[in-house]
Amino acid sequence: MKNESFISGMVTDIKCLGKITFLTVSHGAETFNIVATHDQAVGYNKLKNLKNNDYITINTNQQNGEIYTKEIVGVEKNNKGTIPESSNAKNYAILLNQIRSYFFDNNFFEVRLPSIHPGNNKGDIFEIDFFGKKARLSSSNALYSTVMAANMGKVYSIQRCYRAEPSKTSKHLSEFDMLEVSFLGQCFEDLICELSNFISDVFNRVNKLIPDQIKALPFEEIPVVSYADLNCKYGLLNKGLGKHEREIAKNGPTTVIHFPSKISTWSALPIDDNYTYSLNFLAPGVGEVAEGCLRDTRESFLRYKFAKLDLCDQLNWYVDLNPLPNIKILSFGLGIERLAMWLFGITNIRSLNCFYRDKNISETMKYGK
Amino acid sequence: MKNESFISGMVTDIKCLGKITFLTVSHGAETFNIVATHDQAVGYNKLKNLKNNDYITINTNQQNGEIYTKEIVGVEKNNKGTIPESSNAKNYAILLNQIRSYFFDNNFFEVRLPSIHPGNNKGDIFEIDFFGKKARLSSSNALYSTVMAANMGKVYSIQRCYRAEPSKTSKHLSEFDMLEVSFLGQCFEDLICELSNFISDVFNRVNKLIPDQIKALPFEEIPVVSYADLNCKYGLLNKGLGKHEREIAKNGPTTVIHFPSKISTWSALPIDDNYTYSLNFLAPGVGEVAEGCLRDTRESFLRYKFAKLDLCDQLNWYVDLNPLPNIKILSFGLGIERLAMWLFGITNIRSLNCFYRDKNISETMKYGK
Numbered sequence: 001m002k003n004e005s006f007i008s009g010m011v012t013d014i015k016c017l018g019k020i021t022f023l024t025v026s027h028g029a030e031t032f033n034i035v036a037t038h039d040q041a042v043g044y045n046k047l048k049n050l051k052n053n054d055y056i057t058i059n060t061n062q063q064n065g066e067i068y069t070k071e072i073v074g075v076e077k078n079n080k081g082t083i084p085e086s087s088n089a090k091n092y093a094i095l096l097n098q099i100r101s102y103f104f105d106n107n108f109f110e111v112r113l114p115s116i117h118p119g120n121n122k123g124d125i126f127e128i129d130f131f132g133k134k135a136r137l138s139s140s141n142a143l144y145s146t147v148m149a150a151n152m153g154k155v156y157s158i159q160r161c162y163r164a165e166p167s168k169t170s171k172h173l174s175e176f177d178m179l180e181v182s183f184l185g186q187c188f189e190d191l192i193c194e195l196s197n198f199i200s201d202v203f204n205r206v207n208k209l210i211p212d213q214i215k216a217l218p219f220e221e222i223p224v225v226s227y228a229d230l231n232c233k234y235g236l237l238n239k240g241l242g243k244h245e246r247e248i249a250k251n252g253p254t255t256v257i258h259f260p261s262k263i264s265t266w267s268a269l270p271i272d273d274n275y276t277y278s279l280n281f282l283a284p285g286v287g288e289v290a291e292g293c294l295r296d297t298r299e300s301f302l303r304y305k306f307a308k309l310d311l312c313d314q315l316n317w318y319v320d321l322n323p324l325p326n327i328k329i330l331s332f333g334l335g336i337e338r339l340a341m342w343l344f345g346i347t348n349i350r351s352l353n354c355f356y357r358d359k360n361i362s363e364t365m366k367y368g369k
Numbered sequence: 370m371k372n373e374s375f376i377s378g379m380v381t382d383i384k385c386l387g388k389i390t391f392l393t394v395s396h397g398a399e400t401f402n403i404v405a406t407h408d409q410a411v412g413y414n415k416l417k418n419l420k421n422n423d424y425i426t427i428n429t430n431q432q433n434g435e436i437y438t439k440e441i442v443g444v445e446k447n448n449k450g451t452i453p454e455s456s457n458a459k460n461y462a463i464l465l466n467q468i469r470s471y472f473f474d475n476n477f478f479e480v481r482l483p484s485i486h487p488g489n490n491k492g493d494i495f496e497i498d499f500f501g502k503k504a505r506l507s508s509s510n511a512l513y514s515t516v517m518a519a520n521m522g523k524v525y526s527i528q529r530c531y532r533a534e535p536s537k538t539s540k541h542l543s544e545f546d547m548l549e550v551s552f553l554g555q556c557f558e559d560l561i562c563e564l565s566n567f568i569s570d571v572f573n574r575v576n577k578l579i580p581d582q583i584k585a586l587p588f589e590e591i592p593v594v595s596y597a598d599l600n601c602k603y604g605l606l607n608k609g610l611g612k613h614e615r616e617i618a619k620n621g622p623t624t625v626i627h628f629p630s631k632i633s634t635w636s637a638l639p640i641d642d643n644y645t646y647s648l649n650f651l652a653p654g655v656g657e658v659a660e661g662c663l664r665d666t667r668e669s670f671l672r673y674k675f676a677k678l679d680l681c682d683q684l685n686w687y688v689d690l691n692p693l694p695n696i697k698i699l700s701f702g703l704g705i706e707r708l709a710m711w712l713f714g715i716t717n718i719r720s721l722n723c724f725y726r727d728k729n730i731s732e733t734m735k736y737g738k
Contacts, residue, residue: 008553009522028523028552030476055553055693080692082520089521093478100469107399109462114724115484115529116495116544118733126485128495128506131535131543131728137497137506144724151451152458153378154397159529160484166500174500175485183397184377184424316737321723323449324424354690355483355513359500364487368685 006073007032008057010082014050021047023069025056029090034058036069043072053078085354091213091344092352096158096336098205099179102198108154113144113180115160119314126164126174137162141180142267143318146295146329149182150322156181158336166359170348171286175357177336181292184327188277188294191330192255195281195292196222199253206343215345216284219252226258227275238262241280245287253342256280266305268293281334283342290339292332299325375442376401377426379451383419390416392438394425398459403427405438412441422447454723460582460713461721465527465705467574468548471567477523482513482549484529488683495533495543506531510549511636512687515664515698518551519691525550527705535728539717540655544726546705550661553696557646557663560699561624564650564661565591568622575712584714585653588621595627596644607631610649614656622711625649635674637662650703652711659708661701668694 009027019038024031036058038044050056055076061068083089103110115138120127125136138161148155161178183194199222207214225248230236234244238260241248248254259278261270268276277294296302302319306312319325337349346352356362378396388407393400405427407413419425424445430437452458472479484507489496494505507530517524530547552563568591576583594617599605603613607629610617617623628647630639637645646663665671671688675681688694706718715721725731 006555008555026522028476028521029478053692055696057555076693076696078692080689082692083516083690086520089480089517090478093480096479096481097469097473100466104466107397109398109459110465111458111462112465112529112546112722114544114726114730116531116726116730118730126497126499128497130495130726130730131533133730135730147452147723148458151455152397153395160481162485164500175483177481186375186377186426312737313733317732317735318737320449320736321452321732323422323447323451324445327424327445353481354516357483357485357499361483361485361487361499361502361504363686363690364682366686367689368681368687 005060005062005070006057007034007060007067009055010078011050011052011054011056014047014052016047023047023056023058025058029093032067034060034067034069036072041069041072044069046072046075050075051078053082083354085351088340088344088346088352089354091210092336092340094209095202095206095340095343098202098209099158099336101205102201103156103181106154108156108181108183109148109152111145111148111152111155111157113141113148113157113159114138115141115162119311121311121314124164126162139163140333141178142182142265142331142333143315145180145182145333146267146297146331147318147321149184149329149331150297150324150327154183168358170350171338171341173337173349173356173358176349179290179334179336180331181334182329182331184324185330186328188257188328188330190328191277191292191294191332192224192257192279194330195255195279195290195332199281202339203343213344216343217252222253222255222281224255224257227256227260228258230256241282241288245282246285249282249284249287252284254282256282265291265293267295269296269298279332281332283338285345285347286338286342288338289342290332290334292330295329295331297322297325297327297329374429374431374439375426376403376429376436378424379447380419380421380423380425383416383421385416392416392425392427394427398462401436403429403436403438405441410438410441413438415441415444419444420447422451452723454720457709457713457715457721458723460579461705461709463578464571464575464709464712467571467578468527468705470574471570472525472550475523477525477550477552478517478521480514480517480521480524480526482510482517482526482528483507484510484531488680490680490683493533495531508532509702510547511551511634511700511702512684514549514551514702515636515666515700516687516690518553518698518700519666519693519696523552537727539719540707540710542706542718542725542727545718548659548703548705549700550703551698551700553693554699555697557626557697557699559697560646560661560663560701561593561626561648563699564624564648564659564701568650571708572712582713585712586621591622591624591650593624593626596625596629597627599625610651610657614651615654618651618653618656621653623651625651634662636664638665638667648701650701652707654714654716655707655711657707658711659701659703661699664698664700666691666694666696666698
């Protein structure tokens with residue numbers, strides 16, 4: 001704590017014992033425990049009727065690690081209370097910080113990727129008129145992230161992504177935070193391992209900082225199951241995991257690997273005619289949190305595919321900007337709000353942030369009437 | 370460095386002295402210095418014709434801090450070279466990391482703000498059809514950041530912002546990284562002080578990590594000059610600083626304060642009928658990098674203003690969500706690419722990132738032909 005004499009912030013706890021009052025005052029992520037006595041604190045009676053979330057400025061005197069009040073300089077009453085999402089937003093800030101620390105400690109570069117993408121030939125996207133050209137808001141930065149990994153080795157980004165789906169479920173937003181991770185590796189198992197390390201490490205880091213906020217149960221290892229095995233068990237018929245997601249992950253976080261080609265992204269490398277080097281990460285109570293794959297970087301295949309789909313103008317840069325077509329590039333994309341839902345036991349994704357977009361714009365729908 | 374025996378990465382330096390070769394291999398932000406000898410390295414002749422940016426996998430043996438080659442497992446030739454912007458992108462990643470470290474160390478919460486904003490009544494914005502509602506891409510998150518500060522004390526965000534200006538200058542992009550900072554304070558001087566601390570501290574942090582990449586000259590204090598004084602000197606006629614920006618900041622970074630009401634944001638608190646509590650931060654060779662103000666949070670004024678401009682539906686939430694209308698909220702917004710231009714001596718903003726948007730989409734304009 002800085003040796004300042006003036007402290008300003010919101011009252012987060014107050015105990016008045018007549019001629020002595022104990023205050024907790026927070027300013028941003030910093031918290032001060034302050035003592036005020038009737039004898040020594042000028043303006044002591046300004047503390048009367050002070051409540052949580054009121055704003056206070058105090059001139060203090062700091063001795064032996066204790067903070068004493070010289071004067072109550074000002075008090076501003078809060079008659080509305082704070083935004084109810086603020087406390088989740090603080091946990092979310094800590095999660096973001098620990099995610100970034102993980103990648104910094106593991107030698108990933110943060111890259112910044114464009115959110116205006118060329119072309120708009122897709123159903124669930126927000127269209128943009130980009131100076132007369134067809135464009136759209138990013139629904140995934142996977143291709144950009146892949147190219148950056150091919151050039152820089154190990155990269156991650158945390159940026160907004162968009163899905164123009166007017167969904168009203170408890171785990172979908174039309175604008176959300178996407179973590180994209182890409183790196184050069186040896187084989188598909190490197191991806192399973194990296195994702196598992198990331199999840200375990202972030203769980204431990206956040207649990208160390210704010211253990212009372214963590215609602216996810218501790219876990220040892222993250223089990224890996226193949227789609228083919230789940231197919232036998234649930235009769236998935238080469239479709240998505242859908243309603244089975246929660247059942248599969250009911251005992252703890254689970255990684256499902258080797259999805260059928262029919263439901264995999266075109267950018268995943270095939271294993272054979274039926275399956276691809278792909279994975280989904282499922283969390284208890286939430287379902288899908290991340291998906292990833294070993295990228296198919298075969299130049300001739302990609303050029304053939306783009307030509308067939310008439311996407312050369314829109315996507316040939318993806319081939320041109322990969323300087324190492326025979327190297328394995330591993331990638332995953334993770335919805336950070338969903339990770340937060342699992343870790344902090346949040347049942348509705350809307351309660352993480354006051355300003356959310358589902359099929360509505362929260363602030364104009366809920367406030368300003 | 371981890372005690373792994375397999376090392377993969379891009380060759381960033383190679384010196385072959387016949388029967389001994391010294392290699393530098395980078396993987397992400399991690400760098401290895403490796404020795405290979407003709408006697409001990411199986412596949413030594415794979416090193417022949419190896420060049421910078423080629424990709425290599427080596428089985429190594431690590432003794433006394435030295436890394437020796439047991440086997441050259443694989444080599445992948447890079448025939449294209451890496452993206453020319455990669456080296457600037459690495460510096461940019463370090464800058465982002467140090468900016469975030471500054472705010473973490475100073476007890477700011479990172480907040481995530483929406484980039485789809487309600488309404489589209491403005492000239493230089495990208496319009497969006499948001500499920501039938503008029504919306505636009507964020508040109509500033511200042512109002513959201515202000516509300517979050519009123520509720521959480523000290524906040525910052527780093528997100529994409531957008532200006533639909535088909536500009537072709539060397540310092541404008543239509544999609545860029547905006548740092549928004551907002552906090553509760555005592556007076557306008559707190560803002561001058563916070564911005565100055567931030568700039569000085571980030572300069573020192575980055576200079577400590579990558580001194581050879583810093584091209585900005587060292588500075589002691591950041592001088593503060595008033596618009597009124599500059600008006601006398603340059604005859605500004607209540608207009609922007611325009612072409613005088615570089616002259617004003619030619620000797621070092623400079624903060625200009627108290628702009629005329631006519632060219633200030635409506636959200637800045639007036640000092641009197643002529644001037645506002647506002648500031649611009651100018652950097653040598655770049656010009657404007659940041660602007661900020663003491664927010665006008667007077668509830669009755671804001672409601673009157675929004676009613677007059679028929680913006681109640683679009684903006685009344687801004688008043689409703691501020692629980693402390695009589696508290697001073699200080700804010701600034703900073704273009705991170707411009708900060709990077711100054712620090713790293715970059716003359717064209719496009720050379721920071723392979724994927725940029727000016728009036729074109731860089732990757733489809735430059736590649737994939």
